[in-house]
Amino acid sequence: MPNVEDIGRRRCIPIIHTRGTHYEVGFDVGRTFRGLIQNFVGISKPLNQVFIPLYNTEAGRRVYETTLKSVRSNFPQYVRELEGTAEGAQVPFYKLFLLHMDDILPNAIHGKGKNDGTGCSTIVCNQPGHEILGHTEDALPEVLNHIYLVSAHITPESPQGRWKVSEEKYTSLCYAGHLPGFTMGYNHHGLVFSVNVLNAAKLVPGKTPRHFLTRALLGAETFVDVQQILQDTGCGSGDAVSINLTFLNQEGDRMFHNAEVGPALGQTNQSNLNILNISPGESIFHCNKFLRLPVEEAEGLGVTSSNHRHDTHQQLSQANTKQGVIKVLGDQSDNKWPIYREGHGEDFVKTVAVGIFDVVEKTWELYTENPKISSPVVVLPLELKSNN
Incomplete structure (x- = not known):
């Protein structure tokens, strides 16, 4: 079987139709696309090479917790949705939340922004x-x-x-x-x-x-x-x-x-x-x-x-x-x-x-x-x- 990173462009965009509470919808998404989510979390270079190492420091954990507390206060339903996705996909919630913080964590720690060329x-x-x-x-x-x-x-x-x-x-x-x-x-x-x-x-x-x-x-x-x-x-x-x-x-x-x-x-x-x-x-x-x-x-x-x-x-x-x-x-x-x-x-x-x-x-x-x-x-x- 080909390595998942070497299969070229697939002519495929899967879709899920789901209904329920925020958590239920998130869980169904995570369960349905568990393989894609687990694989992406495993190969994401920013997540594994930058975000997680910083999260494992005392300063990084403070930035993470401060941001999560703010989002949980203002948008608790979307945190529950993301928790559902994490549990359905059987991946740690903190990894998905780090992806959603994106460059906020390294910027807060290092005091400078990155502009790596990504964008639409x-x-x-x-x-x-x-x-x-x-x-x-x-x-x-x-x-x-x-x-x-x-x-x-x-x-x-x-x-x-x-x-x-x-x-x-x-x-x-x-x-x-x-x-x-x-x-x-x-x-x-x-x-x-x-x-x-x-x-x-x-x-x-x-x-x-x-x-x-x-x-x-x-x-x-x-x-x-x-x-x-x-x-x-x-x-x-x-x-x-x-x-x-x-x-x-x-x-x-x-x-x-x-x-x-x-x-x-x-x-x-x-x-x-x-x-x-x-x-x-x-x-x-x-x-x-x-x-x-x-x-x-x-x-x-x-x-x-x-x-x-x-x-x-x-x-x-x-x-x-x-x-x-x-x-x-x-x-x-x-x-x-x-x-x-x-x-x-x-x-x-x-x-x-x-x-x-x-x-x-x-x-x-x-x-x-x-x-x-x-x-x-x-x-x-x-x-x-x-x-x-």
């Missing part, structure tokens, strides 16, 4: 008859083939967490062992969104990791809810992220939005937030660097790659259709720092999936190969609450 590209096309949100999911090489879709209907016994959401129904692409919401997905209220990581130079322990903010977005009913979740007043984000979004059902002209979220530094208790509106006839291309928010950025391969991807986009024809979006997201004209990434040379990051949300047709196409030269693995209908 998103293009929004808001043209008459062509309302598209396209996204490359770019990650470390070990993430390849360690993804799945979660389609969940969560009905808690009572509203929980700071926003008191009483019901959640969504479909999200997930990394193995990670909460839904961190890549791309949609909910039954019509919120469609994708996520780009941003790398701030200074991160904050004891605040909300971006993984939990994006998980909370899956419960948002309105654009006001989205802003409230990202602002996270009373705590604030511990790291940085960019969200590209729209609501399928909205009055008036189609509007897309890009939100840049920066960490709550110093004595502030809310995220640094900037939102750009993309009106009809406009478009935006966003990678893994701040375009508007005045936040000090961690220098590194992520900025280099983002600069090259932005330059490539500028040189390409305007993406005014779905095919135009696909052409951009599949572009490899920059041999060293392409938009569709194969993990060659200095740019070791791989594009593990591509998603195309067609807001007019209400479909979500998912690819595991370059969309310019392949067909989608699946085309999902965007099912809304009004259609249930």
